[in-house]
Amino acid sequence: MLIDLIGNGPFIAVDQFGYLPGLKKVAVLRDPAEGYDSADQYVPGPMLQVVNTAMNTVVFSGSPTPWHGGAVDASSGDRVWHFDFSAVTAPGTYEVVDVARNVRSARFEIGANVYRPVLVQAVRTFFYQRAGHAKLAQYAGTRWADGASHIGPLQDTQARRYDAAGDASTQRDLHGGWYDAGDFNKYTSWGAGYVVDLLHAYSESTSVWTDDFNLPESGNGVPDVLDEVKWGLDWLVRMQNDDGSVLSIVGLASADGGGRPSAATRQSLYGNASTSATLASIAAYAYGAKVYASLNMPAYDAYAADLRLRAQRAWDWAVANPNVIFYNNDASRGTAGLGAGQQETDDAGRARLRLVAAVYLYALTGDATYRSYVDSHYTEVPMFSSWWLSPYDAGVNRPLLYYASLPGATASVAANIRNRYTELWERADYAGWGAIAAQRDPYRAHLDGYVWGSNGIKAQMGGMFADQGLYGLSQHSSVEIADAGAAYLHYLHGVNPLGKVYLSNMGAYGAENSVDQFFHSWFADGTPWDSVRDSQYGPAPGFLVGGPNNTQYDWDSRCPGISPRCGSTRPSPPYGQPGQKAYKDFNDGWPLNSWPITENSNGYQATYIRLLARYTK
Numbered sequence: 242m243l244i245d246l247i248g249n250g251p252f253i254a255v256d257q258f259g260y261l262p263g264l265k266k267v268a269v270l271r272d273p274a275e276g277y278d279s280a281d282q283y284v285p286g287p288m289l290q291v292v293n294t295a296m297n298t299v300v301f302s303g304s305p306t307p308w309h310g311g312a313v314d315a316s317s318g319d320r321v322w323h324f325d326f327s328a329v330t331a332p333g334t335y336e337v338v339d340v341a342r343n344v345r346s347a348r349f350e351i352g353a354n355v356y357r358p359v360l361v362q363a364v365r366t367f368f369y370q371r372a373g374h375a376k377l378a379q380y381a382g383t384r385w386a387d388g389a390s391h392i393g394p395l396q397d398t399q400a401r402r403y404d405a406a407g408d409a410s411t412q413r414d415l416h417g418g419w420y421d422a423g424d425f426n427k428y429t430s431w432g433a434g435y436v437v438d439l440l441h442a443y444s445e446s447t448s449v450w451t452d453d454f455n456l457p458e459s460g461n462g463v464p465d466v467l468d469e470v471k472w473g474l475d476w477l478v479r480m481q482n483d484d485g486s487v488l489s490i491v492g493l494a495s496a497d498g499g500g501r502p503s504a505a506t507r508q509s510l511y512g513n514a515s516t517s518a519t520l521a522s523i524a525a526y527a528y529g530a531k532v533y534a535s536l537n538m539p540a541y542d543a544y545a546a547d548l549r550l551r552a553q554r555a556w557d558w559a560v561a562n563p564n565v566i567f568y569n570n571d572a573s574r575g576t577a578g579l580g581a582g583q584q585e586t587d588d589a590g591r592a593r594l595r596l597v598a599a600v601y602l603y604a605l606t607g608d609a610t611y612r613s614y615v616d617s618h619y620t621e622v623p624m625f626s627s628w629w630l631s632p633y634d635a636g637v638n639r640p641l642l643y644y645a646s647l648p649g650a651t652a653s654v655a656a657n658i659r660n661r662y663t664e665l666w667e668r669a670d671y672a673g674w675g676a677i678a679a680q681r682d683p684y685r686a687h688l689d690g691y692v693w694g695s696n697g698i699k700a701q702m703g704g705m706f707a708d709q710g711l712y713g714l715s716q717h718s719s720v721e722i723a724d725a726g727a728a729y730l731h732y733l734h735g736v737n738p739l740g741k742v743y744l745s746n747m748g749a750y751g752a753e754n755s756v757d758q759f760f761h762s763w764f765a766d767g768t769p770w771d772s773v774r775d776s777q778y779g780p781a782p783g784f785l786v787g788g789p790n791n792t793q794y795d796w797d798s799r800c801p802g803i804s805p806r807c808g809s810t811r812p813s814p815p816y817g818q819p820g821q822k823a824y825k826d827f828n829d830g831w832p833l834n835s836w837p838i839t840e841n842s843n844g845y846q847a848t849y850i851r852l853l854a855r856y857t858k
Contacts, residue, residue, distance in 0.1 A: 251740035252283040252344050253324075253337050254684070256731040257752045258359055258742075259350030261856060262330040265724040267323050268337045268346060269684055269736055270305055275318030276738075276822040277814050286341025291326045294334045294348060301329045308683040316691070317738045318819035321683035347735065347753040354858040356730075358750045361454050362783030363850050367439075367469045368456055369763075369781045370843060372427060372493065372502070373397055373416040374472070380457055384778040385770075390502035391425070391493050391509055392416055400491055400509040403569075403579050415491050415511055418476030423761040423840040424581040425493035425502060428569075429480055429518040430594075431584055431844060432473055433525035434636065437601075438847035439470045440528050441639075445711060446854040463536065466850075471544075474529050477522050478551065485554030486514035487522040489567045492579040499765025512579055515567040517586050519559045520594035524640070526552035527601035552602060559595065564588075592621060593637045600644045607649060615644055616654045625657075630665035630673070632701035635848075638662070639704070642712055663714045666705065673705065674717065677725060684821065686732035691820030693837050696733060696743050696788030697845030703729030703852045711855075727856060733785070733849065738821045745841075746773050746782040758828040759786045759839040766828045784841040785849045790815065791823035797832035804832050 254269040270285045291301040305322035313320050324337060329351060337346040369376065369385060378386040391397045397416035405411045418427040419435070443450055443466050450464035458468035480488045494507030530548035533541045569579040586594070596618050603611035622637050623629040630638065642662060645655035666673035676687035686699055707726040709715035715722055728736075733743050740754050747755035757773045764770040764780035773779035794815050800807035806829070815823040815838050827835045 251346065251754075252281075252285075252342075253339065253346035254736045254738075254740045255337060255346045255349050256734040256736055257347045257349055257754070258734050259352060259355035259751070260731075261355065261727070262332070262351055262353060263720070264327075264727050265325070266327045266329065266351075267325050267685060267731075267736075270322040270324060270339075271317075271683075271738060272320040273318065273738070274313045274320050276818045278738075278822070279318065283342065283344065285322055285324075285344075286339050288341070289324050290338045290340060291329050292336050292338050294336055300331070300335070301326050308680065314683045316682065316688075316819060317684065317821040319683065319738055323683075347740065348751075350751065355751075356853055356857045359734075359744070359747070359783075360449070360850065360853050360857045362747065362750060363744070363785070363846065363853060364454055364466055364469060364783075365456070366781065366783045366841075366846055367419055367472075367843070370419040371472055372418050372420055372425065372476075374457075377457070380455055381781075385781045387501045388503040390505060393506055395508040396506075397491065397493070397509045400511050403492070403510040403512055403576060406508060406510060413479075413488075413511060415476070415479050415488070415509070417472060417479065418491070419473055419843055420493070420502070420762075421582070422842040423759070423836060425495050425505060425762055426580040426582070427476065427491040427493060428580060428582065428584045429477065429487055429489050430521040430586075431582075433477060433518075433521040435843045435847045436470055436473045436477065436525040437528055438844075438851050439466060439473075440525075440532050441643075442847070442851040442854045443467060443470070444532060445851070446857070449854050449857050463538070463541075467532070467536075470529070471533075474525060474548070477525055478547075480518075481522065481551055481555065482514055485519070485551075485556075485558035486562070486565070487519040487555060489513060489515045489518040490569045490580050490584070492569070495762040499762055499768045500770070502763055510579060512569050512576065513567045514565065515585065516559055516562055516565045517584070517591050517594055518567070519555050519562075520591060520598050523552050523555045523559070523598035524594075524601045526555065527598070527605045531601075531605045549605060552598075552605065556598060556602060559598070563591070563595075592618070596622070597637055597640045600640045603644070603650075604647055612649070612651060616651050619644075619654060619658065624661055624665065628665065630662065630671060630705075632672075632698050632705060635701045635705065639708060642708055642714075646712055659712070659714055663709070663716070666709070666714075667716065672702070674715075674725075684732055684736055684738070685728040686736070688820075691789045691791050691823055693790050693793045694787050694842065694845060695790060695820075696785055697842060697848055699729045699732055699788070700785075700845065700848040700852050703727070704848060707852060707855045723856075726852065730853060730856060738819075739824060741824070741826075743786055743788055744782070745780045745784040745786065748773070750782065756780075756784070756786050756839070757826045759784060759826075759841060760828045760830070760836045761841060764828065766830060771828065785845045786839045786841055787837065787845065789818075789821050789824040790837050791818055791820045794823065794834070794837045796834060800832050807832050 308321040402411040454465035490512040496504035534545035599614040645658040669675035710722040742752040742755035769777035
């Protein structure tokens with residue numbers, strides 16, 4: 242039987258957007274052995290075809306190759322074959338066809354710029370996440386048009402301190418910025434990280450970025466990604482105090498029952514300044530100053546100069562105040578409900594943030610003070626202190642690679658960083674080239690485990706390979722490096738056990754099976770934006786969701802008795818599945834708690850954009 246693309250995963254998984262002509266192209270053929278779809282069976286025929294669908298002609302034939310001799314993969318529960326059709330390079334629209342079994346893949350493109358429409362939609366999600374900005378129909382589309390949110394009485398333009406909601410003397414104008422994820426809160430430390438990643442996406446692939454993404458700023462002569470970054474940076478500017486410290490959070494209300502952000506009316510409250518928020522902001526201010534100054538546009542020279550001063554003031558404050566802590570959303574500290582997540586870190590986390598801040602301040606200023614700080618502290622990170630290289634530490638490792646590329650960086654330190662990164666990523670027992678050589682993952686995008694935000698980690702993994710190409714670090718060829726990073730894009734674009742494109746509502750851009758619904762306050766269950774298939778509008782396109790998570794998902798511990806909404810059993814999937822199958826297209830709130838699976842995050846999004854841009858023209 243041919244599996245319905247909307248139900249269980251397909252038997253032939255491909256990147257539904259397509260492939261670049263000169264890179265590897267491998268369809269994954271799957272026979273489910275474990276998990277929710279184990280009753281489905283498929284053994285491929287002896288020969289498969291690649292068919293040009295426009296001309297209905299066979300352009301390539303070949304035999305599938307069993308993965309690990311027909312073993313069942315524990316991470317997916319599947320028995321897998323690979324069908325390599327890399328020889329097909331001509332632009333066009335294709336399918337992989339198993340004539341003997343009457344099974345076809347989704348359609349896909351081969352072309353030099355198949356990912357550009359995807360990149361545009363992925364970047365535009367930040368526009369939909371803007372707080373305090375009207376989403377006019379000409380930019381957002383009629384389905385997602387909305388007024389400016391959180392600018393009513395006692396909201397963002399009149400935000401008050403979390404413990405003084407009735408005290409007008411604490412009032413601040415803190416409008417702007419982005420909703421962080423599926424909630425409407427704005428977190429300084431995390432928001433600064435998104436700015437830095439998007440700035441790198443620009444700097445690493447400058448030729449990709451044009452001024453025509455249909456944003457309100459389009460046509461102003463500045464690449465639209467930098468217009469979007471500026472929206473986030475402007476908010477970080479408002480969050481800085483006169484003494485250089487930076488406020489930690491603005492807690493924003495969601496619309497009651499979900500729906501348009503502009504329907505949220507409750508008060509906006511902000512949290513105190515903290516060392517971690519200030520250190521994180523330094524990197525954003527400093528790198529922003531460097532990038533906007535590089536535009537050589539008089540209109541941005543003053544902006545860049547102001548960001549430079551803000552970065553240096555923030556550094557001075559953080560050095561003088563190294564341990565100012567603020568835990569938001571902590572009942573024991575009187576901050577319950579101030580945000581959904583907890584962004585405060587520990588001593589080691591603050592040390593890493595300070596190291597990263599020094600990297601970007603040195604890149605901006607060339608001041609030996611910051612270089613000396615990096616040189617004195619870089620060996621404290623896990624890549625050196627414990628010989629551990631991981632995507633979970635990308636927030637410090639990638640800045641260190643950037644430092645090692647800077648003119649004037651201490652030569653011995655730069656060499657140590659480059660050599661250690663290369664050495665660890667080549668190790669047979671690590672998740673890098675050793676995993677590729679051993680073919681640990683039949684879907685060709687290995688992760689050590691599937692936890693909250695696994696799709697974001699996939700994007701980081703792809704970026705770790707791509708960075709080797711950017712900085713010239715690897716013992717492998719440029720094509721091998723490009724193939725390794727692209728495999729993680731292919732996973733996110735459908736080469737996974739569900740045959741799922743993990744971006745929302747991408748049917749109009751080539752995906753036959755993309756995310757139908759995901760956890761988000763705007764696109765909530767039961768609203769007109771609930772589902773692509775079953776609601777009036779569906780969610781906006783291009784959001785990367787959290788992804789499979791077989792270790793941190795469960796329904797409310799009091800189910801099934803606490804509410805009839807529990808049903809009689811846990812939803813499975815995602816519960817009780819092999820890692821790669823621990824996913825379900827759902828956006829139910831309490832008590833089924835879909836957020837560990839399908840909630841979006843600007844962090845996943847920025848990391849994905851940074852990787853995708855490397856494969857876009």
